[in-house]
Amino acid sequence: MRSQIPRTEIVLSLRRGFGTQTHTAAKTLHAHLLRTHLLPHSDVHPKLLFLLRDPRDVSRWNSLLATLARYSFHSLVLRNFSLVNRLGLPSDSYSFCTVLTVASSLKAAGLGRQIHACAFRSGWICSIFVCGALIDCYARSLAVEDASQLFDEMAGRNTVCVNSLLGGYVESRLWPEGLHLFRRMHELKLEPDGFTLSAILRICAEAPAISLGLQVHAHLLRRISIINEDVFALSSLLEMYGKCGLVDKACLVFELAGQAKKRDVVLWTSMLNAYGRNGQFAEVVETYEIMLTEGIKPDEIALLAVISACNHSGNVIKGLHYFESMYRVHNLVPGPEHYGCVVDMLCKVGNLKMAWKFANEMILETEGDGDSNTGVSVWGALLSACRDSGNVEIGNFAAKRALELDPNNSGVYVEWSNLCARVGLWNEIGELRQLMKSIYGFTRKEKLEGAHSNSAICLFIDMAILDQRFG
Numbered sequence: 001m002r003s004q005i006p007r008t009e010i011v012l013s014l015r016r017g018f019g020t021q022t023h024t025a026a027k028t029l030h031a032h033l034l035r036t037h038l039l040p041h042s043d044v045h046p047k048l049l050f051l052l053r054d055p056r057d058v059s060r061w062n063s064l065l066a067t068l069a070r071y072s073f074h075s076l077v078l079r080n081f082s083l084v085n086r087l088g089l090p091s092d093s094y095s096f097c098t099v100l101t102v103a104s105s106l107k108a109a110g111l112g113r114q115i116h117a118c119a120f121r122s123g124w125i126c127s128i129f130v131c132g133a134l135i136d137c138y139a140r141s142l143a144v145e146d147a148s149q150l151f152d153e154m155a156g157r158n159t160v161c162v163n164s165l166l167g168g169y170v171e172s173r174l175w176p177e178g179l180h181l182f183r184r185m186h187e188l189k190l191e192p193d194g195f196t197l198s199a200i201l202r203i204c205a206e207a208p209a210i211s212l213g214l215q216v217h218a219h220l221l222r223r224i225s226i227i228n229e230d231v232f233a234l235s236s237l238l239e240m241y242g243k244c245g246l247v248d249k250a251c252l253v254f255e256l257a258g259q260a261k262k263r264d265v266v267l268w269t270s271m272l273n274a275y276g277r278n279g280q281f282a283e284v285v286e287t288y289e290i291m292l293t294e295g296i297k298p299d300e301i302a303l304l305a306v307i308s309a310c311n312h313s314g315n316v317i318k319g320l321h322y323f324e325s326m327y328r329v330h331n332l333v334p335g336p337e338h339y340g341c342v343v344d345m346l347c348k349v350g351n352l353k354m355a356w357k358f359a360n361e362m363i364l365e366t367e368g369d370g371d372s373n374t375g376v377s378v379w380g381a382l383l384s385a386c387r388d389s390g391n392v393e394i395g396n397f398a399a400k401r402a403l404e405l406d407p408n409n410s411g412v413y414v415e416w417s418n419l420c421a422r423v424g425l426w427n428e429i430g431e432l433r434q435l436m437k438s439i440y441g442f443t444r445k446e447k448l449e450g451a452h453s454n455s456a457i458c459l460f461i462d463m464a465i466l467d468q469r470f471g
Contacts, residue, residue, distance in 0.1 A: 100133035109141035139168025194230035201236035205243040242274025250274040272305040284309035311345040340378040347385035387419040
């Protein structure tokens with residue numbers, strides 16, 4: 001049964017709270033709540049009743065804003081925050097932090113700048129909590145210059161602010177800036193926490209900066225509480241060693257986590273990826289089997305790691321077994337990456353019919369959800385296998401599907417022309433040549449002068465071969 005607050009109750013309550021001069025605002029709020037169907041909401045309803053008893057109490061508005069934000073009613077949070085300002089009520093740090101949380105979720109840097117200006121005018125920019133929320137909003141929106149400038153302008157800083165800015169540097173792949181910020185923590189007299197160390201370990205893995213990574217590991221060993229409780233810090237440490245090629249040290253971290261009984265699916269997956277990156281594909285399969293025997297339920301990432309290992313090692317039977325286990329045993333839905341890995345595996349062993357079957361299954365299962373780059377790579381792998389075997393029928397279809405996803409992909413045209421050349425379809429090659437000229441719009445001489453990218457060089461070489469026949 002839908003309970004609803006009577007219109008007269010809302011209007012009269014707001015008129016008592018604001019006075020007759022804001023009768024229009026009262027009606028605006030009531031109409032807004034009716035349009036958004038929030039009056040009967042089980043949590044919003046009591047918050048609204050609480051607000052109506054004293055509409056001038058900012059804390060009651062904050063309670064309503066927090067409830068709306070908790071249920072991801074982002075547009076409603078923004079509208080009601082705007083209404084509070086239009087009614088002339090003063091916002092506080094809680095109001096700003098709530099609305100900035102919404103801006104962070106939306107990754108809206110422009111909205112963050114508007115709230116920043118509002119906080120500056122109201123004087124709440126001096127609050128470390130508001131500044132921290134602003135930095136987080138800018139960082140999540142990848143507006144790291146704004147986040148860095150605000151961080152430098154702050155009178156006082158805490159570890160949360162550092163973590164927000166550091167997260168922005170990591171997402172923007174600004175490794176030197178992230179390392180510099182981490183080193184500044186000592187002069188700022190701030191102590192890194194588990195999030196800080198996880199972020200800096202990722203930077204160490206990508207930079208790479210193995211010496212700093214070793215120092216972070218030593219710090220973790222001294223901070224027993226973190227290494228025993230923060231599985232994400234352990235996972236980041238393991239990933240760092242794996243990406244730097246130090247698999248033995250990654251194994252030591254993994255065993256240490258086992259002694260602390262903190263090996264969840266995240267840590268197991270990190271170990272699988274560490275083995276896979278360094279070509280130890282048999283160890284990937286063995287570790288995965290041990291994970292299953294210990295009762296750890298795999299996720300999509302873990303299964304992608306083990307299927308990829310089977311792909312690289314040519315173990316087709318196990319690869320197909322693990323793929324089928326996703327939906328038959330673990331109730332997981334294979335994604336485009338899983339299908340792409342299986343298609344590539346089947347193409348490598350020349351099983352084009354089954355590869356064709358999986359590619360079409362991928363279309364049906366992931367239509368509208370898949371990454372176009374993944375789709376192009378899948379059809380490209382199938383096209384390359386058809387070129388090697390001379391299968392024109394499947395190759396033509398694979399080429400057309402790839403070009404539907406990426407019409408300007410020169411590599412697909414090259415592979416398609418090579419397939420036609422292999423089986424002597426010279427008329428088709430001539431048509432492809434004219435199509436490529438119309439798309440890329442350059443002559444053979446221009447290709448020679450401008451062949452500075454890998455794709456251009458590859459295209460020039462293949463077209464030069466064709467020119468031997470067509471002049």
